[in-house]
Amino acid sequence: xxxxxxxxxxxxxxxxxxxxxxxxxxxxxxxxxxxxxxxxxxxxxxxxxxxxxxxxxxxxxxxxxxxxxxxxxxxxxxxxxxxxxxxxxxxxxxxxxxxxxxxxxxxxxxxxxxxxxxxxxxxxxxxxxxxxxxxxxxxxxxxxxxxxxxxxxxxxxxxxxxxxxxxxxxxxxxxxxxxxxxxxxxxxxxxxxxxxxxxxxxxxxxxxxxxxxxxxxxxxxxxxxxxxxxxxxxxxxxxxxxxxxxxxxxxxxxxxxxxxxxx
Ligand code: PEP
Ligand code: MN
Numbered sequence: 001x002x003x004x005x006x007x008x009x010x011x012x013x014x015x016x017x018x019x020x021x022x023x024x025x026x027x028x029x030x031x032x033x034x035x036x037x038x039x040x041x042x043x044x045x046x047x048x049x050x051x052x053x054x055x056x057x058x059x060x061x062x063x064x065x066x067x068x069x070x071x072x073x074x075x076x077x078x079x080x081x082x083x084x085x086x087x088x089x090x091x092x093x094x095x096x097x098x099x100x101x102x103x104x105x106x107x108x109x110x111x112x113x114x115x116x117x118x119x120x121x122x123x124x125x126x127x128x129x130x131x132x133x134x135x136x137x138x139x140x141x142x143x144x145x146x147x148x149x150x151x152x153x154x155x156x157x158x159x160x161x162x163x164x165x166x167x168x169x170x171x172x173x174x175x176x177x178x179x180x181x182x183x184x185x186x187x188x189x190x191x192x193x194x195x196x197x198x199x200x201x202x203x204x205x206x207x208x209x210x211x212x213x214x215x216x217x218x219x220x221x222x223x224x225x226x227x228x229x230x231x232x233x234x235x236x237x238x239x240x241x242x243x244x245x246x247x248x249x250x251x252x253x254x255x256x257x258x259x260x261x262x263x
Contacts, residue, residue, distance in 0.1 A: 001155035002148050002162070007193040013133050013161045016090025016109030018053045020163055021195030025260055026224025028092060028197070029249055030056035032239035033069065034076035039231065040083045046246035047229050048087050051253040054110065055080070055089040056226065060096045061238055062116045069237045077107040084109070092135055098126040105130040115140050115167055115202070118150050128157025137165045137199070140178060144187050151194060164188060164196040165226060166217070168203030177205025177242070180213050185220040197224035205242045211252040218259050225256055 001007075012021040020026040029052035031043055044055050059076030061069065072079065077093065084091035090109035095101050096117060104111060111127050111134050113120075118139035127134050134154050138147045151162045166185060168178025180203035188196045198217030200210045214225045230236045230243035244252070 001160075002151045002192045002194055004191065004193055009193060011160070011193045011195060013163050013195055015054055015092070015133055015163075018090055020197075021223045024223070025218070025256070026054055026163065026195070026197050026226070027052045027253060027256070028054040028056050028224060028226040029229045029253075031230045031236060031243065032228050033058045033061050033237045034072050034080050034093070035237055037079045037083065040079055041086060043229060043231055043246065044083045044087045044089060046231070047249055048089055050246065050250035051257060052249075053089065054092055055084050055087065056092045056112075056228075058094045058112075058238070060094055060100060060104075062094070062096050062114050063238070074103060077104060081107040095123070095127065098123045101126040101130050105132045108132060110135050110163070113137060113150075118142055118147065121150075121153055124150055124153035125157060128154040128159045130159070133161035133163065134159065135163045135165055135197075137167050138169065138181075138184065140168070140170045142169070144184055144191070148188070148192055151192075162194050163223070164192075164194050165199050166196065166203070166222075167199035167226075176203070176209060178203050180204055180216075182213070182216050182220050185217060185222050189221050195223035196221075197226055198222045199226040201226065201228040201239070201242050201244075207242060207244055207248065210242075210244060211248075211255065214252055215255060215259055218256055219263070227252070
């Protein structure tokens with residue numbers, strides 16, 4: 001179902017009224033984790049003014065350590081929904097557990113399946129049955145064919161609305177958090193009609209590397225860019241070291257628009 005043979009035209013996925021794919025860019029921005037409501041509102045207003053069209057934040061955080069902040073749970077979903085509504089932006093948030101799909105789908109416009117859960121087939125099946133589009137991140141050790149097969153699990157449930165996200169894969173080199181596989185974008189485009197976006201935040205883990213990798217992704221044909229933004233990265237509850245400040249986001253968002261206009 002994901003293949004170009006099944007569907008030769010690029011798919012356009014509607015995310016709460018924002019079309020993604022077929023030349024229309026998803027500009028997803030927001031903090032790694034949902035935090036206090038006033039901070040969320042401040043960040044959302046700033047990224048919206050900078051050109052973001054979908055607001056992100058994790059309420060259920062898949063942390064490497066069980067002792068790290070795990071997210072605000074349903075309280076976080078409510079905050080995210082209220083902030084999205086107040087700013088007129090659809091919201092995306094991660095669902096980590098098949099038992100929470102229904103709850104997350106009640107609040108979110110787009111369900112994110114994280115890299116660590118890309119092959120959680122029970123979760124993919126549940127997400128495929130929810131009436132919401134799915135943002136499927138590439139697993140850190142997944143081949144492109146593995147990734148498309150995971151998309152297939154969602155599509156096979158009758159949910160045609162899947163957006164793929166390249167977020168970097170494991171490598172031997174600690175110079176970047178992950179290895180940004182920019183070639184994955186044209187490889188996927190050669191195999192599938194599904195929109196594919198890039199996440200240079202998790203791919204590189206370093207603010208200075210986010211703008212060049214965001215632009216490389218768009219130049220390679222990505223249908224959008226997913227970037228973590230925080231107004232005080234030093235106190236962020238999660239992924240602070242890779243967050244862009246709102247002003248830095250505004251600059252890269254403008255560069256992305258200028259580049260996209262040339263393509
Ligand atoms: C995230 O988007 O905050 C996240 C945890 O991403 P990934 O699953 O790509 O690590
Ligand atoms: Mn993160």
